[in-house]
Amino acid sequence: MPAPLRSHHEVVIVGGGTAGISVAARLRRAGVSDVAVVEPSQRHFYQPLWTLVGGGRADAAQTVRPQARVMPKGVTWVAERVTAVDPDARTVVLGNGRTLTYDFLVMAPGLQLNPDAIPGLAETLGRDEASTNYHFDLAPRTWHNIRQTRGGTALFTMPPGPIKCAGAPQKIAYLAADWWRRQDVLHDIRVILVLPTAAFFSQPQWGEVLRGIAAGYGIEVRHNTHLVDVDGPAHRATLLDTKSGAKEEIHYAMLHAVPPQSAPDWVAASPLADPDSPFGYLQVDQYTLRNPRWPNIFALGDVANLPTSKTAAAIRRQAPIVAANLLAARRGEPPPARYDGYTSCPLTTARNRMLLAEFDYDLTPQPSFPLIDTMRPRYDMWLLKRYGLPALYWHAMLHGRA
Numbered sequence: 001m002p003a004p005l006r007s008h009h010e011v012v013i014v015g016g017g018t019a020g021i022s023v024a025a026r027l028r029r030a031g032v033s034d035v036a037v038v039e040p041s042q043r044h045f046y047q048p049l050w051t052l053v054g055g056g057r058a059d060a061a062q063t064v065r066p067q068a069r070v071m072p073k074g075v076t077w078v079a080e081r082v083t084a085v086d087p088d089a090r091t092v093v094l095g096n097g098r099t100l101t102y103d104f105l106v107m108a109p110g111l112q113l114n115p116d117a118i119p120g121l122a123e124t125l126g127r128d129e130a131s132t133n134y135h136f137d138l139a140p141r142t143w144h145n146i147r148q149t150r151g152g153t154a155l156f157t158m159p160p161g162p163i164k165c166a167g168a169p170q171k172i173a174y175l176a177a178d179w180w181r182r183q184d185v186l187h188d189i190r191v192i193l194v195l196p197t198a199a200f201f202s203q204p205q206w207g208e209v210l211r212g213i214a215a216g217y218g219i220e221v222r223h224n225t226h227l228v229d230v231d232g233p234a235h236r237a238t239l240l241d242t243k244s245g246a247k248e249e250i251h252y253a254m255l256h257a258v259p260p261q262s263a264p265d266w267v268a269a270s271p272l273a274d275p276d277s278p279f280g281y282l283q284v285d286q287y288t289l290r291n292p293r294w295p296n297i298f299a300l301g302d303v304a305n306l307p308t309s310k311t312a313a314a315i316r317r318q319a320p321i322v323a324a325n326l327l328a329a330r331r332g333e334p335p336p337a338r339y340d341g342y343t344s345c346p347l348t349t350a351r352n353r354m355l356l357a358e359f360d361y362d363l364t365p366q367p368s369f370p371l372i373d374t375m376r377p378r379y380d381m382w383l384l385k386r387y388g389l390p391a392l393y394w395h396a397m398l399h400g401r402a
């Protein structure tokens with residue numbers, strides 16, 4: 001029998017990535033029986049390990065599982081793409097033309113990579129010694145390129161605007177430089193790190209530590225600069241210094257480029273987009289994670305316009321807030337839980353060393369391990385990133401237990 005054109009669920013969650021599955025699992029554990037997750041992908045990814053895939057410290061296969069295996073029991077999985085949302089009519093439209101209605105909506109479709117925004121980049125990534133760790137298929141290519149490079153210029157770029165894991169564009173530069181040092185070729189390679197910002201990192205204390213790490217490898221850093229053009233076959237990249245307006249052409253031996261990012265186009269075009277976000281991210285109260293106009297709608301994860309870093313670690317703190325506040329709204333009560341902006345970035349500084357940056361909306365450090373100094377590159381923190389956090393993700397976070 002064909003599926004009905006219109007069906008209703010008490011809670012509809014858009015996106016079955018880190019945020020969507022975490023919230024779905026929590027709602028199911030709390031006894032909500034009618035939860036639907038709309039997710040078109042048959043695969044679920046653990047993206048934080050992609051940096052280590054690109055750095056030759058993890059296999060891509062360890063970062064992916066079948067979506068069916070992570071979908072919480074009792075949740076209805078709608079394997080379709082959402083194309084539009086109408087918050088007044090309480091509907092979401094699916095790619096197959098069907099419509100879902102809901103009492104509560106949780107928006108968690110992540111963000112969109114926009115390689116087309118830089119002329120030449122989309123055609124170049126994955127070939128011509130250019131890659132990005134921001135794509136499952138391309139992260140292994142980064143490691144291939146790093147191993148092939150024995151001289152010349154290695155270019156690492158970060159785009160302007162909010163992106164997921166803002167530390168990742170520079171982490172791969174440190175992993176590569178450490179590898180080249182161990183191979184005794186670092187002195188033959190000019191490593192350039194291009195940052196659109198004046199600082200290394202949003203949190204100034206860890207930013208200073210990173211400045212020292214980059215200097216230790218002899219990395220040239222271009223601040224207030226970004227990639228504006230790539231000619232893959234010629235191995236030529238053009239950089240723009242936004243302060244002086246000067247352009248610089250670099251002939252590279254390898255390029256690691258992070259594409260510009262934004263909310264998915266249909267999200268940016270929806271009434272839920274924040275008019276204050278030039279990138280179309282979703283409007284949401286930064287403490288309750290609820291939409292200010294439509295109190296039956298919540299948003300979290302990369303798609304939310306929150307003044308904190310977009311990370312899986314942030315979602316680990318956001319998911320319980322959304323679940324608690326949605327359960328309260330269901331009972332007709334005001335939201336009891338508040339998100340303090342906690343985020344964390346494991347900053348890989350070498351093949352076996354890591355800093356752990358953890359802070360909140362005020363950029364105040366929020367250490368999970370107050371007795372150890374995570375502003376110093378540490379082996380135990382590297383073990384946490386490589387083995388501890390993936391296990392926490394697959395076995396606890398996606399089950400609504402962490």
Ligand code: FAD
Nearest residue numbers: 015017018019047048082109110165301302310311312313
């Ligand atoms: P995602 O996990 O991307 O999920 C979004 C889901 O929505 C996807 O499954 C997608 O298929 C689905 N979707 C998309 N469009 C639609 C649609 N139209 N309809 C329905 N569903 C849709 N975080 C850390 O905490 N630590 C790190 O060290 C770290 N390093 C990173 C390194 C890299 C290279 C990258 C790329 C990310 C890193 N992150 C890190 C960030 C972290 O992975 C993300 O912040 C997190 O996965 C975002 O979760 P999300 O659920 O918002 O989006």
